[in-house]
Amino acid sequence: MLSLLATKPSLHWLGKQLFNREDPAAFFDPLLERINPMWVRQYVPARVQAVVDETADTKTFILKPAARWGGFVAGQHVTIDVDIDGVRRTRTFSLSGAPAQWKNEGTVSLTIKRLTGGLATNWLHDNLASGDVIGMGEAFGDFRLPEADEPxxxxxxxxxxxxxxxxxxxxxxxxxxxxxxxxxxxxxxxxxxxxxxxxxxxxxxxxxxxxxxxxxxxxxxxxxxxxxxxxxxxxxxxxxxxxxxxxxxxxxxxxxxxxxxxxxxxxxxFFSVPTATLDGDSLGGEIHFSRSDIKVTSEGDAVLLETAEAAQLSPQHGCRMGLCHQCSCRKTSGTVVNRLTGRASGPGEETIQLCISVPRGPVSVDL
Amino acid sequence: MKQLTPEQLDNLEQDLNAIRDEVLADVGDRDARYIRRIIRLHRGLEVGGRALMPLGFIPPVFAAAVASLGLSKIIENMEIGHNVMHGQYDWMNDPALHSQTYEWDNTCTGDSWRRTHNYEHHTFTNIIGKDRDYGYALLRLSDDEKWKPAHSLQFINYVLLSVFFQWGVGLHELEFDRLRRGEIKISDKKQFLKEFFRKGGRQAFKDYVFFPIVTLPVAPVVLAGNVGANLIRNLWASSVIFCGHFTQDAETFTEEECDNGSKGQWYLRQLTGSSNFTGSKLMHMLSGHLSHQIEHHVFPDIPAHRYREISPKVQAVCKKYGIHYNTGSFARQYGTVVKRIVQYSLPDRLRLKLAPQTQAA
Structure with a gap:
C-alpha cells in the first residue's frame, strides 16, 4: 500500500501535504523498521542471506533486495548504505553475480575486500551477518558486455x-x-x-x-x-x-x-577514487562557505567536501567518489577542477559535486 | 550588561570551546539512537492520535486522542524539527534529518525558520532592534523601547500570540511592524508570502480539512480534536520560548554594546540573555531541551539531549566569571515572564512606582 504513495502521483501529492516530506512513504519507516526492516521505504532494503569467505580478506555477501529494486546488467555497481556509529556511510561495490541470479533467485552478490584502514569494509567484514538489513541503491555504471559476440x-x-x-x-x-x-x-x-x-x-x-x-x-x-x-x-x-x-x-x-x-x-x-593528474601549484584557494559564513583556505588537491568537514560543517554526502550526487551543491563563484576528469569548471554559478571538486583560486559555495 | 575584560572574554571563549569540543568528540551512536527513538515515539503518537480521533465522541477517547496528537506535534516541533534544523544531526548523514531540507509540522516554512531563527535570532540574540524575536515586535519587554498607549493592552496580544503561536511564527518574517511603518513594501515580501500560503495552507488542509472530511460522520469531533492538539502545542511552545529569553533576569543589549563582535562577547551575550528552567527528564524532552536555553544558545548545533549533561560544566564556567546562570522552576520562570509583560505594558512612571526594581541599572 505504501508503494502507491511513492508511485501514484495523486497519492504522492497528498502524502507530501500530510507528512511534510518529499518521500511521504518513508514517514512510517521508524515504526515499520521495528516490525520488519524490509518494509522501509527511504532506501531499498536488502537482507543478508549468506556470507561466504572468498579469501582471507575477501567475503561475498549474498543479499536479497526488496522486490522493487530495479535489477542490473553484468558489470554494474551499486551503492550500499550502512549506519556505522550513528553515521550513514555510502559505499560503492561491484555486483559480482550474474543478472540471472537476481532474476531466478531474487538475490545479488557483493564481493568485498577488507581494505587496510578502511572504515566501511572493515565494519562490513566484522559486523554484517546473515539476517541483517542494509540499504541499497539502484545499479549504475557503463562497464558493459559487448552486444554481439566478439573476442x-x-x-x-x-x-x-x-x-x-x-x-x-x-x-x-x-x-x-x-x-x-x-x-x-x-x-x-x-x-x-x-x-x-x-x-x-x-x-x-x-x-x-x-x-x-x-x-x-x-x-x-x-x-x-x-x-x-x-x-x-x-x-x-x-x-x-x-x-x-x-x-x-x-x-x-x-x-x-x-x-x-x-x-x-x-x-x-574504477573501484577506488580515481584521480586525474592535477597541476598542484595552481590548486587551492580561499573558500567561502556562504550560508554558514565560514572562510577557510585550502591547499593542494583537497576536495571541497573534505575542506568543509575540516571546517566542522556536515554537508550531505554519499559515495565520496563522484558517483551518487548526494553532495551536489551550488557554487556561486570561482573555479573548481573536477578530480575525476582534471577539467576546470566555468567561473560562474553552477551545481558541483563537493567530493570531487578541487578549488582553483577563490571559490564561494552555498553551504 | 555584565562586563568582562577582553582577556576574560578570550578565556571564556576557550573554556566554552573546550566543553563543545569534548561533546563533539563523543557524538555518535548514542545520539543517533536517541533521536531515532524520539522519532519513533513521535510517529507512534501521531498515528495513534489520528487513529483514535474519529472515536472522539467517547469523551475519554477524545482526551487521549487530543493529548496524543498534541504531544506528537510538541515533540516533532521542539525535540525533532527545531533541533534537526539547527544541524544537530547533520553528522548522521541521513537525508531525512538534514538541517537544510527538513520540513516540520508547523505553518512556518523550514526555510523561513532557518533565516529568522537560526540566523537572525541566534546571531543577534536579545539585541534590541536587531533580534526581532525579542518581543516579536508585538510586546514591549524592556525600557529600551519607548512606551506607547497601545502597549497597555499588550497582555491581550500576548494571549493571542500564544493561542495562534504557529501562525505568529509563520508570519514572523513578514515583518509586519516594518511594513506598517513603511520601511519595506509588501512587494518585497511576495516570495515569502507565496511560500507562507503554501505551507500554511498545507497545514490547515491537513488538520482542518482532510482528516475531518475522511471521517465525515464524525468530522466535527475530528476538527475539534485537531484544533485542540494544535492549541496545546501552541501554548506549550510559546510558554517554553518565552521562558527562554523574557524572564526577569534575562538581559537585553544595545547595538553599541555589541560592536566588538568577538566570539567571547557573543558567548557572554548568549549566557546572560537566555534563561533555563528545571524539571523532570520528560519535561526537558518536551521542551526540546530548551529548558536548557542557555546551553542551547551557547552551542546551538550539538545534539540537544546533551545540554542536560553539560549543564554543570556551563554553570561552573559561569561561576568562574561571575556570570549569573539564570534558572528556576518552570512556574517561577514563567511567573516572571508574565510579570514582565504586565509591568512593561504600564507607562514608565506607573511601572517604576509599582515595581521600582525594574529601574534600568
Missing part, C-alpha cells in the same frame, strides 16, 4: 575482478562463442577471488582462457608486461576491459594503446 580480453587486478566475475558468468550463460581471455593479477594464489567460480567456468565454457598471474610468489615481483599480451591470440582485434588498481590499469591502457587498439574499444572501471 574479449579482460585485465583484472585483485578485487577488480568482481564486476568481471559477473560478466563472465553472464557470458557463459548466454553461450558466448567468441574467445574470452582473463589475465588476472593476484598477489599470491591464496588471494584469488572467486576461484571456484572461475575454475567451474573454465571447465564448462570452452571459449574462456584463464591466466592467473601471481605477482608476489617468485623471487622478484611479476607485473604486467607486453609479453602477456603477445600470448593472447588475436589480441589487437579484442575488445578490452580493465579493472583493478590504478597502476595496473594505467599500464595496461598504455600497452594496449601502443598496440594500436582504439580508445573506444578499451573499457575501464
Amino acid at each position: 574479449v580480453l579482460y585485465v583484472a587486478g585483485g578485487s577488480g575482478v568482481t564486476p568481471i566475475l559477473s560478466q563472465l558468468e553472464a557470458m557463459a550463460q548466454r553461450g558466448y562463442q567468441a574467445p574470452v581471455t582473463l589475465l588476472y593479477f593476484v598477489r599470491t594464489q591464496a588471494d584469488i577471488i572467486g576461484a571456484e567460480k572461475l575454475h567451474a567456468l573454465r571447465l564448462n565454457w570452452p571459449a574462456l582462457t584463464l591466466r592467473i598471474i601471481a605477482t608476489n610468489e617468485g623471487e622478484s615481483p611479476e607485473y604486467l608486461k607486453d609479453t602477456h599480451f603477445d600470448d593472447v591470440p588475436g589480441v589487437n582485434a579484442r575488445r578490452c576491459y580493465l579493472c583493478g588498481p590504478k597502476g595496473l590499469m594505467d599500464l595496461a591502457g598504455e600497452l594496449l594503446a601502443k598496440r594500436g587498439i582504439e580508445e573506444d574499444r578499451i573499457h575501464s572501471t
